[in-house]
Amino acid sequence: MEIKLGFGSVPKPQYVYVSQEGDYCWYMLSEEEKHISIYDKALTGVITKIECNKTVETKFGKRQKTDLHILAEQPYIIRSGRDSYFSKSLLLSLDVLTSEQLHQPLTIAVAPGDKKVVFCTIYNPITYQAIKINWDEHNEIDLQTLEQKVSQKINQIQKPEISQNPELRAIIMAQTDTYIKQLGWNPEQGRRYLQQKYGKRSRRELNDRELVDFTMAIFELLCTQENRFMMSNLAG
Template sequence: MEVKLGFGAVPKPQYVFVSKESDHCWYMLSDDTRQIPIYERALTGVITGIEVNKKVETSHGETEKIDLHILADKPYVIRSGSESYFSKSLLLSLDALTSEQLHHPLTIAVSPGDKTIVFCTIYNPVTSRAVDVSWDGHNEIDLQALGQKVSFKINRIQNLNQEPIQTSANTTTSEIHAVLIAQSDTYLAQLNWTPEQGREYLQQKYGKRSRLQLTDREILDFIDYLQAKLTQNCPT
């Protein structure tokens, strides 16, 4: 992501809200809380996190939302109601993806349904293939359990320094390594490192030019280094 020097907007995540209107299915809010329609149907980026069952205070009182964090041309947060059809189709699609697939850019698309319903479809932007999900028995889905499962898969190494990575019997070594690399992607983007900077550091530190060549111990050490750099850059 290119960093522009000089005056500009505050570099904070841009929230995107899901709502079916006559000619669009999501919108942003201006500084004076005016709705800004988004007419494009799709957002492509790398998923960096998800918050499920997040309690949010609205004009109608407290409600639960799902916040999906995506890094694209800038950080975005897609916010939707926890029990909405958008959130249900989002969670089903994310559950169908592997850790390796989550490491790569994905396209989140909205499509209108009946009345106020908005559906979510996730695509591979390279192959243009949609994630295939089954709606059989969707009314009986335990959304809380599904949300926790998806949240664990996406966020399982967010607290890497505090807790060991938890894995199931079905988690492969390659999946764990892919998750570690995805986590380092997030930190590298936050530090605004170029690929050249990353390769230079890896060459000097480990004698390797790619994170794919690092052992799990080395990638963990690299993540620790990036986390320390981020802490140093944060204002006190």
């Protein structure tokens, strides 16, 4: 990823909103709150976190949302209505997946339904196989219990060791290199931070999940640094 010097956007996760609008099913928002259409049907990345039943202030008042955090070429957060067809089909698919599968890259795909309805299907990006779910009784889903099960599986504190994935590691390490350079750190500063956080001197000693966590931690430091810079300029 090329680093653009000079003025630009604040390095923070990009929100992706789910809604069927004409010939697209999700979009981003510009700084002027205008829709930026996304015509691609799928997003592939590593799921790093999920927030269920999250209260969000919207122009229509407070609403309950589901936020799915994904690390791709940059961090994304897919936001959908808690009671939407997308959220329910997303949660049902995530519930079927094993913990090991959830730690590997997955493809989140959108498909239009009637009117404003959008459905979610999760694919294995290597085998192209879709995750099969039972949608017949979706109106009788115990949503709160399903949210708790999926959240516990994804956000569990003690992440298991998982197999090394060379392609995934290469992508994530390249992304980490970008964030470290943007922070202005030299290699020794990166090693010291790694030592303090994991007790290891090299990213090669981290398993795949730890490597993702390390990348997100560096990204959060970058966001904090950018926010401090903006505040100091405002104060000055």
